[in-house]
Amino acid sequence: MATVELTFSALPAHVRTARLVATAIARRTGVAESLLDEVRLAVGEACSRAVEAHRVHCPGEPIRIELCDEAGRFEVTVTDAAPSDDLEEAYKDEDGPPTPVNGTALASLLPADTLMSGFGIAVIAALADDVEVYPSGKGLRIKMSWPAATTGLATA
Numbered sequence: 840m841a842t843v844e845l846t847f848s849a850l851p852a853h854v855r856t857a858r859l860v861a862t863a864i865a866r867r868t869g870v871a872e873s874l875l876d877e878v879r880l881a882v883g884e885a886c887s888r889a890v891e892a893h894r895v896h897c898p899g900e901p902i903r904i905e906l907c908d909e910a911g912r913f914e915v916t917v918t919d920a921a922p923s924d925d926l927e928e929a930y931k932d933e934d935g936p937p938t939p940v941n942g943t944a945l946a947s948l949l950p951a952d953t954l955m956s957g958f959g960i961a962v963i964a965a966l967a968d969d970v971e972v973y974p975s976g977k978g979l980r981i982k983m984s985w986p987a988a989t990t991g992l993a994t995a
Contacts, residue, residue: 842907849893849902854886857904861915868908869988874968878913878985881966885917885981888959892921892979912969913987920978 847853861882967983
């Protein structure tokens with residue numbers, strides 16, 4: 840398993856760079872050519888959502904992206920440091936902290952004032968093969984994955 844980490848400041852121009860890096864690494868890990876547009880669009884949506892959240896809540900904090908190949912999957916995790924209390928409340932387990940949530944269920948559970956964030960995650964869920972959302976008061980982590988060849992980054 841090889842991992843590439845990228846951090847960038849909350850500027851919209853950096854979203855393009857994140858999309859390009861993700862697409863290049865997806866190609867190297869063996870993601871099918873027919874899925875590369877979905878990777879590019881999903882990563883762009885997740886990064887755009889993070890940039891917007893950072894510009895409102897914590898413009899000086901970096902956004903983190905982790906790209907890795909694991910067990911025949913290409914995984915991208917976008918982590919922001921903007922508080923996501925509204926999302927955390929929507930998914931809080933009665934007995935403890937929030938649990939990872941499948942991205943496809945998000946939009947229907949969110950209050951009206953968080954609809955745009957939920958809409959973006961719903962778009963991501965439609966583009967990625969698998970999506971998990973980890974909300975907390977310290978930020979939001981979106982983990983997306985697609986099928987990839989088993990050779991991956993380690994041999995590249």
